[in-house]
Amino acid sequence: MKKLVLLNFLLTQLIFILPAQNLHWLNQMGGSDNDASYSIAVDDSGNVYTAGSFGGTADFDPGAGTMNLTSTGDKDIFIQKVDASGDLVWANSMGGTGWDQASSIAIDNSGNVFATGFFSETADFDPGTGTVNLSSNGGFDIFAIKLDVAGNLVWAKQMGGTDADEGKSITVDATGNVYLTGRFQKTVDFDPGTATMNLTSGGGYDFFVQKLDASGNLVWATKTGGANTEDSFSIATDNSGNVFTTGYFEGNVDFDPGSGALNFTTLGSQDIFVQKLDPAGALVWAKQIGGTGVENGYSIAVNDSGNVYTTGLFYGTVDFDPNGGAANLTADGLCDIFIQKMSNNGSYIWAKKLGGTGVDIANGIAVDNLGNAHITGIFYGTADFDTDTGTLNLTSLGLSDIFIQKLNTSGKTIWTQQMGGTEIDIGNSIAIDNSGNTYTTGSFYGTADFDAGPGSLSLTSLGVADIYALKSSICDTQSVPICMVGVDSNSTNNLIVWDKPITTNIDSFIIYREITVNNFQPIGSVHYSDLSEFYDVSPEADPNNKSYKYKIAILDSCGNEGGLSDQHKTIHLTATTDSNDDPLLQWNDYEGFTFSTYRILFDSTGNNSWTEVGTAPFGDNAYTVTTVPHTPYSRYVVEVVPPISCITDNTRSNITTLYIVSTEEQEPATSLLSIYPNPFSQSARLVFNNDKREPYKLVLYNVLGAQVWVKEDIYSEEVIIQRGNLNAGVYFIELQGKARTSRARIMID
Incomplete structure (x- = not known):
């Protein structure tokens, strides 16, 4: 199977602020059938997991080797693990003679793998040499499985009734509890053990939320629904164990799964819901968003601050403030994409739309550790991906193209990528690691170009549709200002200090010193994770000899170096005596920021016990000390306080000591x-x-x-x-x- 590794291969692309794309790797898996990946996850070590379905024989080794899996029936489940470089670790299949599909995958802190979806007839869920058969009670049953880090089956559970029941989304909390959501019809036993926990739908499909412990035992299960159809597509938890779901509902629905009542009635045919349950499964709140058409919530994410992000599609005009205010968005075409942010208590923060005159859908959302939202999905025709007042039009090459987009904490577009060919290409799921790398997966038909810029990086499916998975990072190469330069407390080295930008795509900071006039050369670097300061220990930069000029640049995670900052120049101080034998201090002006006053400090102990003995305005470069008696080992420094906050609160000259040899x-x-x-x-x-x-x-x-x-x-x-x-x-x-x-x-x- 085909794998493209592009470490440090920088691609210029048409995106909002023209950053560079570093496509770390691009994997293709598939065979002669219709194969699709629906979910992607990444662990703390950078291993990447995908899950979906395949038919016939498909090669799941994206490298030069071969790892063929063959389905037993129409479609089998696959789960694949690759390492941080995109190389195959293992791939497993599970299934039977019917249609079996993994719709969602999650990873716990120990690297165990959890998946949910649906299966029909009898399916073997042991990917090894053993057999663990589960038989559906109706058309489709829900499954939940746990694999260990090596891909071995730990447990497999099923829930289902006489109709078609589906698991749509799965997540796991920090203590190993497992949460599922999806839809069911008629009566279903949600206790996967020997006991019974029957829930009965109110009409068509109802949606369920289920909590299992780390061993797969039932903790609780709830259902929400009315006389029509309700479907939940995505589930997430916050750091307190609260559970959030999103999807759509029809008609009148009670969103309190307990004994209370919280009824919503759709404004059109389908409205979006967002529901929050506490760790015991009791309702905390539920919100309705909708208009006169069709609105669906397809994906939900919660960041470390507890803010709730949802995405999906909407039609017509929809008020996205669920609390009585007005936040109307109007779709430009058949359906547009929405992204909504609410607080943990359900208060409206913002909502944005993307789209054009065709069909535009967001299928997945993830939030990085800075609160930026990342989404993926499909668009058809020309769509505007600028969430603000500007325009960022992208035009699909075929029936639908893949998009990946990043929005900042205020919902403004940071960048957008487009990938696709002349047929149907789908972005289904997205994940973000702690370094801000983006992982996406889905399917593509025919030949699709995965170069998000003007170049070409094409894959061609072997059958009807193949699976793709990729890892990329997007870098906005920028500059960062120096906060201050000075001399350390021992007057032996120059010190350069800067404020560290809050971002995820900086690798390191490169420090430059002026070697000859206007010729700055790099003298060292500091990693982003380290303290934002640098000591110039070179003997060529003795602060007691003269002043020195410094600049700084950013090296981003794509390998690009940003522009040099404005220069800062240290203060060099000398001391002599005037005609009255009083200490006369002279220095050069500090360069780098605006200030008004120099402070003159004195120490007679040799222990850095500094006392202010006078001040001088900016532009005055000399001061006669008459306020303290001179001692044979009097020490002086000149100090400036930066106008902005630094990790140190002042910049000082070298220490000069005035001696009288007499x-x-x-x-x-x-x-x-x-x-x-x-x-x-x-x-x-x-x-x-x-x-x-x-x-x-x-x-x-x-x-x-x-x-x-x-x-x-x-x-x-x-x-x-x-x-x-x-x-x-x-x-x-x-x-x-x-x-x-x-x-x-x-x-x-």
Whole structure:
């Protein structure tokens, strides 16, 4: 079977803001019959699962190998697992002599696989060498199965009566409870065990919601319906275990499955419903959306915040605010697509429409961890996929084309993809992983182009229709501004800080430094998951030598690098003394954001205990310190507070230390200290005059003003200074007496 792997193969496509598509892989499965995939799911490891039906012999290895499955009857169930690269892990078939179909698939946190659908006659649900036969009680019965991570059967359950009953959707919560929804007619026993839990439809079809535990035992089951037909197509749960379903209903229906009553009557032939049950199966709320025509809810999803997203089709004019307000949308053709967002308590947030003059249907919806909605389905003719005031027309190549679309949290179109050929091509299901990659599946007839841009990437079905599954990521290559640049607290490295955009398609951030005038070169990168800061540790970027300019760029998950940000320039500070021997500080202006004031900070301890001693307006690049007494190891920095919030709240210059190499006496100097050799490697001799035989204290400071060596109660006139563990560099000696203090600079080589 055919598999196309396109890692880092970037395709430019006609979409709303012209991002790039990275089609990681595209798989084709099928044979000489009509084969279709109805559901797709992805686990936390990136394994991808599809489920549907096939006839005859079909090859389910999308690579160069062969993995043929042969149906026993008209149609058999298939479940396939591929790894994150799209390579086959396993594929299983289940079925009998009739028509058997998997309509929905779900994965739990342990990688177990759950599926539901329908089967007829007698079907074997053990995909291995054993036999687990289930026999339908009527036309179709509902099944629910659990497979382990290797595809082995754990359990298989059936529910059904004398008519045609179908499981349409399945999901599983964090504790392993399993939820199903679908439709049934007449009386059906919903206890898959030895007990009985009969539910009876009110007329035609009613819809059911069922909860099983991880072992497949019944927890509860509910039914909702009236005298006509009600159908539920999709089910989802929130983090609290509440259960949400959507579908359509006809006529008058009581949506309280308990002893109460909550009656809705359709405005047209079919209206949409959204129902919420609590973890015990009791009604929390139900909503009706409809107009004078036909409206169906086909898919539902709930994000981590509990917001509820639904999609499907509508005809004519429909008010999508179910709570008394007005949010009318009008279809342009036979039927248009709707996407609706409500809060967890059923309050209306927004509704959007897509479509044209033909038939446009959304079959699947998924929500990423940022609250963006992703949908897939079909469209015919020319359809406008801009949910706002603009226009984004796509025209199908055949009877129907596949579309994939992403909307932001406000319902605005982010991008739209089109795939298809001259016949019928269908998008049935969509899933999103934690990195924002998109997975879709469905079926295609004849030859279909899966390149969403101007290029061509075609697959041709082997029979009537084949299955496709693909993994892609869409990247909006963008730039991100630097928040600030500065110098670290030890005055040894420059620090670059930026605000991390909330998105799912950034791989990393690339940091650039100016090497020559206006020539910026990359010096390092930081992964998106790491803290948004970078220390430039290169010896070529010593903050104590001069100021430096930096820019930043984004590398997206498609491998595209965005444009460089505006530059930021560090502050470089120097210190001398003026004619009055007061400290004179000078610096260059900070570049990168607008500000009004520099703060001048002072430290005499060597422990980064900074005190503000003055301010200077922007544009002034010098300041004379007269507010504090100068000490022999006074340290200064200049600081600016960014106008926007960063992960650090200020940017500082390098630390500059002002030393006075002299002898200070309260009486005329009668002696000077001398040091030899200077520089020295292992030891040096310090000689001074102590004719009064008073005690002296000898202190050695490093260039940051920190004490690194002290000797007290010195009465002799000679001291040996041992290098010990001191590093090579410049140091300052201070010889402190009662009436005099002498200072000198020494070097260790």
